[in-house]
Amino acid sequence: MQTARHAVIAAAGLGTRLGLGKPKCMVSIAGRTILDRQLELLSDVPDVRLVVGYLEHDVIAHALQLRRDITIVRNPAYRTTTTQQSYWLGARYLREPCVYLDGDIIFEPQSFFAFLENAEAHAPLIAITAAKTDQAVFTMNDREIAQPFLRTLSFSRTDSTPWEWANLACLPPGLLEENGGSVFSRLEQFLPLRSQAVVSFEVDTEADLNRAEAFVATVAQRQAA
Amino acid sequence: MSSTAFCFDLDGTVTLKEILPIIAAEVGLAEEIDLLTQMTIRGQIPFEMSFRLRCRLLAEIPVDTVAQIVEAVPIDKAIAGFLQDHREECYLVTGNLDVWVERLVKKLGCALFSSQAAKRPDGRLGALRQILRKSGPIRELRARYTRVVCVGEGFNDLPMFEEADIGVAYGGVHSAAREVIETADYIIGDGVALCRLLDTLS
Numbered sequence: 001m002q003t004a005r006h007a008v009i010a011a012a013g014l015g016t017r018l019g020l021g022k023p024k025c026m027v028s029i030a031g032r033t034i035l036d037r038q039l040e041l042l043s044d045v046p047d048v049r050l051v052v053g054y055l056e057h058d059v060i061a062h063a064l065q066l067r068r069d070i071t072i073v074r075n076p077a078y079r080t081t082t083t084q085q086s087y088w089l090g091a092r093y094l095r096e097p098c099v100y101l102d103g104d105i106i107f108e109p110q111s112f113f114a115f116l117e118n119a120e121a122h123a124p125l126i127a128i129t130a131a132k133t134d135q136a137v138f139t140m141n142d143r144e145i146a147q148p149f150l151r152t153l154s155f156s157r158t159d160s161t162p163w164e165w166a167n168l169a170c171l172p173p174g175l176l177e178e179n180g181g182s183v184f185s186r187l188e189q190f191l192p193l194r195s196q197a198v199v200s201f202e203v204d205t206e207a208d209l210n211r212a213e214a215f216v217a218t219v220a221q222r223q224a225a
Numbered sequence: 226m227s228s229t230a231f232c233f234d235l236d237g238t239v240t241l242k243e244i245l246p247i248i249a250a251e252v253g254l255a256e257e258i259d260l261l262t263q264m265t266i267r268g269q270i271p272f273e274m275s276f277r278l279r280c281r282l283l284a285e286i287p288v289d290t291v292a293q294i295v296e297a298v299p300i301d302k303a304i305a306g307f308l309q310d311h312r313e314e315c316y317l318v319t320g321n322l323d324v325w326v327e328r329l330v331k332k333l334g335c336a337l338f339s340s341q342a343a344k345r346p347d348g349r350l351g352a353l354r355q356i357l358r359k360s361g362p363i364r365e366l367r368a369r370y371t372r373v374v375c376v377g378e379g380f381n382d383l384p385m386f387e388e389a390d391i392g393v394a395y396g397g398v399h400s401a402a403r404e405v406i407e408t409a410d411y412i413i414g415d416g417v418a419l420c421r422l423l424d425t426l427s
Contacts (some may be wrong), residue, residue, distance in 0.1 A: 060412055064396070064412075067415055069414075069418035069421075071413055071421075077301065093425045093426055
C-alpha cells in the first residue's frame with residue numbers, strides 16, 4: 001500500500017470546550033487515548049510529527065512511550081495562534097507534501113487508509129465527513145469527478161450541507177502560511193479542491209465525545225461478531 | 226557562507242553513556258562524582274566549580290588512560306553516520322576536556338569545541354586553561370553559517386540552545402532536562418528520527 005512520507009498532528013490546543021482539563025489527544029476512548037489510536041493509523045508513515053503546546057510535558061512523555069521515533073514540535077504560542085500555525089511549524093523545512101490532521105479526531109480506519117493511499121499523489125487533497133459537529137465548517141461539493149474524489153467548491157459556517165470539513169488534508173509544501181488564520185480560510189484561497197470522504201468523529205464537545213465513544217463501541221462489536 | 230551548521234553535545238547525546246561516571250568508576254570514585262553531578266543538576270553548586278572539582282578528583286589518572294576509556298565509550302550509530310556524512314558542517318560542543326576526548330573526536334571525524342587543560346610532563350592532568358561556555362561556539366558559527374542547529378539534553382546545553390537558530394532536545398540516552406525541552410524547537414527520542422529531522426534541516 002502506498003502511504004504518505006510525512007504527517008503532522010496538531011495537538012497544542014487547550015480543548016476548553018470539552019473541559020476535561022487535559023489536551024484532547026490525551027482523552028481516552030474505550031481505554032485508549034485518541035493519540036494512541038491516531039499513531040496506530042499512521043504506523044506506516046515514516047515521519048510523524050506531533051505539535052505540542054498545552055501541558056506539553058505530559059503529551060511528550062505519552063507520545064514517546066507510544067512511538068519512540070516520533071518528532072515532537074513545540075508551539076509555545078499555542079494560546080494565541082491557530083491550528084494553521086501549528087501545522088506550519090510542524091511541516092516547516094519539509095520539501096515534500098505532508099498529511100495534516102487535528103489531534104482530536106477518531107477515524108474509521110478503512111476510510112483513513114484510503115485517504116492516505118491517495119494523499120501524496122493527489123495533493124492538495126482534503127477530507128470531508130458527514131456533517132455532525134456543533135460548529136461544523138460545511139462544504140459544498142460537486143458530484144464525484146472520478147472515484148473516489150469529489151470537488152469541494154466552498155466552505156461555510158452558516159449554509160448547512162450534508163458534509164463538513166474533516167480537518168484532514170494532504171498539502172504540498174508552501175501552501176500553509178506562518179501566523180495565518182484558520183486552516184479552512186487558507187484553503188478557501190485554493191478552491192476548488194479535490195476532496196475525499198472519510199468517516200470521522202471530531203471531539204470538540206461532550207456531545208462529540210459521546211458520538212465518538214458510540215462509534216468506537218460499534219466498530220468493536222462489529223469486529224467481535 | 227555555508228548553509229547549516231550542526232552542533233552536538235557529546236556526553237549522553239552522541240555517546241550512549243555519560244563519560245565522567247565511566248571514568249570515575251574506573252578509579253573507584255563513582256559515588257563522589259555522582260554526588261557532584263547531582264548537586265550541579267539541582268543548582269546547588271555552580272557548573273564551573275563542580276567541573277573544577279570533578280577534574281581535581283580525576284586528575285591523578287594518566288591523561289592517556291582517560292582518553293582510552295573515553296574512546297571506548299559506546300556511541301549512537303545513527304548519529305555517528307550523520308557526523309561522517311556531514312563532516313564539514315558538524316561540530317561537537319562539549320564541556321569535557323580536550324585532552325580526554327581528543328581520541329574519540331578523531332574517530333568521529335568532526336571539529337571540536339571543548340574545555341581545555343594542560344598535560345603535565347608525567348602524563349597527569351595539568352592546569353585547566355578554559356572551561357567552555359557553550360554559547361561561545363554557537364555565536365562564532367552563526368557568523369559563518371546562515372543557520373545553526375544544536376542538539377543536546379542537559380543543563381550545560383542551555384546556553385547553546387539560547388544562541389542557536391534551531392534547538393533539538395534529544396532524549397535518546399535519557400530524557401532531556403525540562404528546561405532544555407522548554408527552550409527547544411524539537412524534541413526527539415531516537416537516533417534515527419534525529420537524523421531524519423536533521424536531514425530536512427541541512
